[in-house]
Amino acid sequence: MYSLFTKLLLLGVLLLLSSEIHAVQIFDGYYSNFSVAQGGSIDLYASGTDSAFSLTIFKGYGSQASFVTKIDGITGAVQTSPSDNAWQVGAGWSPSTTINVDANWESGMYQGYLLATHYASLSDVGKTTFFVVKAANPGSTSKILVLDNALTNVAYNGWGGKSLYPSNSSGSVQANTVSLLRPGQNLAQQEELEFSNWAKLNNIPLEYASSMDLHSDPTLLSHYNLVVMVGHNEYWTSEMRANLDAFVQNGGNAMILGGNTMWWQARVDSSNNQLVSYKESATTSDPIRATDPSLVTTNWYNPLIVRPENSSIGVSFRNGGYVNYGGHYTAATGNGGYTVVNSSHWLFAATALSNGNVFGQSSAIVGYETDGALYITNADGQPVPTGADGTPLSFEILAMADTYNPANGGTGHATMGIFQPFANGGQVFNASTVNWADGLWYFGDATRAQGTVDPIVSQITKNAINKLQNRTVLPAVDTAPEGFTFTGLTGVALSEESTSNTITVAGINALATISISGGTYSVNGGTYTADTGTVNNGDTVTVRVTSSASYSTPVSTTLTIGGVSGTFGVITLSNTATSGGGGGGVIDPIFPLLVLFAGYHLVRHRNAGVVA
Numbered sequence: 001m002y003s004l005f006t007k008l009l010l011l012g013v014l015l016l017l018s019s020e021i022h023a024v025q026i027f028d029g030y031y032s033n034f035s036v037a038q039g040g041s042i043d044l045y046a047s048g049t050d051s052a053f054s055l056t057i058f059k060g061y062g063s064q065a066s067f068v069t070k071i072d073g074i075t076g077a078v079q080t081s082p083s084d085n086a087w088q089v090g091a092g093w094s095p096s097t098t099i100n101v102d103a104n105w106e107s108g109m110y111q112g113y114l115l116a117t118h119y120a121s122l123s124d125v126g127k128t129t130f131f132v133v134k135a136a137n138p139g140s141t142s143k144i145l146v147l148d149n150a151l152t153n154v155a156y157n158g159w160g161g162k163s164l165y166p167s168n169s170s171g172s173v174q175a176n177t178v179s180l181l182r183p184g185q186n187l188a189q190q191e192e193l194e195f196s197n198w199a200k201l202n203n204i205p206l207e208y209a210s211s212m213d214l215h216s217d218p219t220l221l222s223h224y225n226l227v228v229m230v231g232h233n234e235y236w237t238s239e240m241r242a243n244l245d246a247f248v249q250n251g252g253n254a255m256i257l258g259g260n261t262m263w264w265q266a267r268v269d270s271s272n273n274q275l276v277s278y279k280e281s282a283t284t285s286d287p288i289r290a291t292d293p294s295l296v297t298t299n300w301y302n303p304l305i306v307r308p309e310n311s312s313i314g315v316s317f318r319n320g321g322y323v324n325y326g327g328h329y330t331a332a333t334g335n336g337g338y339t340v341v342n343s344s345h346w347l348f349a350a351t352a353l354s355n356g357n358v359f360g361q362s363s364a365i366v367g368y369e370t371d372g373a374l375y376i377t378n379a380d381g382q383p384v385p386t387g388a389d390g391t392p393l394s395f396e397i398l399a400m401a402d403t404y405n406p407a408n409g410g411t412g413h414a415t416m417g418i419f420q421p422f423a424n425g426g427q428v429f430n431a432s433t434v435n436w437a438d439g440l441w442y443f444g445d446a447t448r449a450q451g452t453v454d455p456i457v458s459q460i461t462k463n464a465i466n467k468l469q470n471r472t473v474l475p476a477v478d479t480a481p482e483g484f485t486f487t488g489l490t491g492v493a494l495s496e497e498s499t500s501n502t503i504t505v506a507g508i509n510a511l512a513t514i515s516i517s518g519g520t521y522s523v524n525g526g527t528y529t530a531d532t533g534t535v536n537n538g539d540t541v542t543v544r545v546t547s548s549a550s551y552s553t554p555v556s557t558t559l560t561i562g563g564v565s566g567t568f569g570v571i572t573l574s575n576t577a578t579s580g581g582g583g584g585g586v587i588d589p590i591f592p593l594l595v596l597f598a599g600y601h602l603v604r605h606r607n608a609g610v611v612a
Contacts, residue, residue, distance in 0.1 A: 232369070326404070331361070341397060524539055553572050
């Protein structure tokens with residue numbers, strides 16, 4: 001039992017300490033970029049009430065973090081923004097210090113810890129910020145590149161009064177343009193840190209870059225075999241998507257350990273200082289909607305854009321939804337795991353999983369936002385995509401989970417899967433859930449120790465990396481198809497449009513040029529045209545030609561695909577055929593021509609040789 005004096009003394013100490021802590025204004029700040037190359041430099045802009053502060057830099061986070069350097073004695077000051085709309089034009093602060101990145105700093109995610117010098121003993125009042133160090137020689141230490149979620153962090157940041165969401169915007173009115181130069185967005189999502197720590201624990205070498213690097217550098221991915229995205233990567237520019245698609249088309253692989261991916265198209269201004277996304281109002285408010293509708297900042301599946309994200313990543317939030325969020329499909333009621341539907345796939349190797357088994361529920365890996373593909377159940381009882389939402393039919397559904405989807409009557413589904421978006425290109429594995437990395441690492445609480453992992457989630461992730469870290473070897477490009485035959489027609493009425501038999505393009509592994517002389521062609525039942533175009537392996541083609549206005553007269557059209565040609569010929573009926581003269585055994589003198597044009601003429605050019 002404490003005496004009254006002791007109690008009063010303890011109370012006084014606690015009040016004094018409490019007043020000291022609450023008097024501290026935590027230093028806040030932002031960086032001049034989201035990433036910096038080895039050997040380069042990056043500026044820190046900071047504001048706080050103390051006259052000085054320190055910046056301690058670590059690589060990594062939690063138990064896997066390692067000390068890098070500390071900058072002491074940085075002059076502190078309260079910095080104010082020169083504009084009332086700082087959310088849009090930026091904080092406008094003066095740089096507080098420059099971080100010179102040594103050439104030997106490993107590529108990775110770095111945390112900068114800002115702490116007022118006067119309160120250096122009160123470590124809980126510091127401010128943690130993050131930036132990425134990218135390789136000066138990309139791909140030199142790893143062929144696996146991990147991208148951050150910079151643009152999504154910017155979109156949700158309400159510093160200065162507004163974000164792209166009404167919930168943290170003044171007057172509950174969201175902005176359509178926000179600055180990339182504000183405190184509050186140099187962050188690392190929990191899932192990113194979990195994956196990073198798991199990879200380090202498993203001795204998997206990685207290199208890092210920012211999604212802003214993907215936006216501004218079309219060559220970035222060419223140095224790697226596998227690109228990895230983890231967590232919540234919702235906002236994508238047209239440049240980001242084009243660079244990812246080109247990488248996969250050229251044999252690179254992608255692994256998406258996230259959800260709500262590629263939901264909104266966004267733009268970044270030419271100075272890389274502002275993120276633009278009109279979102280729900282884009283079709284009526286985005287100023288470029290009439291001049292360049294393909295870049296309107298709305299959902300990718302919107303009719304103005306007609307590029308559903310499914311074609312790039314296999315799935316969409318349209319069909320997914322929420323799990324373990326807002327009281328829906330909670331982990332406490334047994335949700336948050338995936339049910340296996342294709343256990344024979346190589347991604348499930350060494351897991352001992354069978355169809356119908358559930359994995360990841362103890363870590364609630366499915367949530368809080370998930371993506372899915374529209375599907376039907378085939379004759380074998382397997383879910384397969386319908387393709388109606390833009391998901392390629394090659395998408396293999398491996399595991400599924402029920403979700404809450406308010407836009408679809410409350411019912412949705414998450415579909416984990418893998419597919420090959422382009423013929424002979426690389427593969428894309430999509431876990432289709434934001435919280436996948438919760439099964440790889442945990443930062444610890446009263447019930448679980450830091451570093452605890454779900455062994456099945458870990459094994460599936462290892463399987464994906466082991467397979468996809470090797471770039472798909474593309475065969476030599478072959479755009480010369482196998483020979484094709486058109487069957488000629490005889491006895492055709494004068495001036496009549498005749499349609500050929502259908503041929504199927506075979507033997508090519510890339511787009512081939514198609515052209516025609518003397519007629520028109522149609523690909524896959526489409527509109528007939530005489531313009532030069534392209535076809536892919538498996539496409540079907542028919543041609544048309546108008547017969548002569550004279551009797552017994554041949555007319556032909558020649559179709560050329562990738563240097564291989566086929567001719568479709570027709571001959572009009574003879575004059576005697578319409579005279580009613582019978583003629584007994586009279587042989588029409590034009591008969592040899594009928595035989596000649598009933599076949600086809602094939603010329604194939606390859607390597608300057610001629611095959612007839």
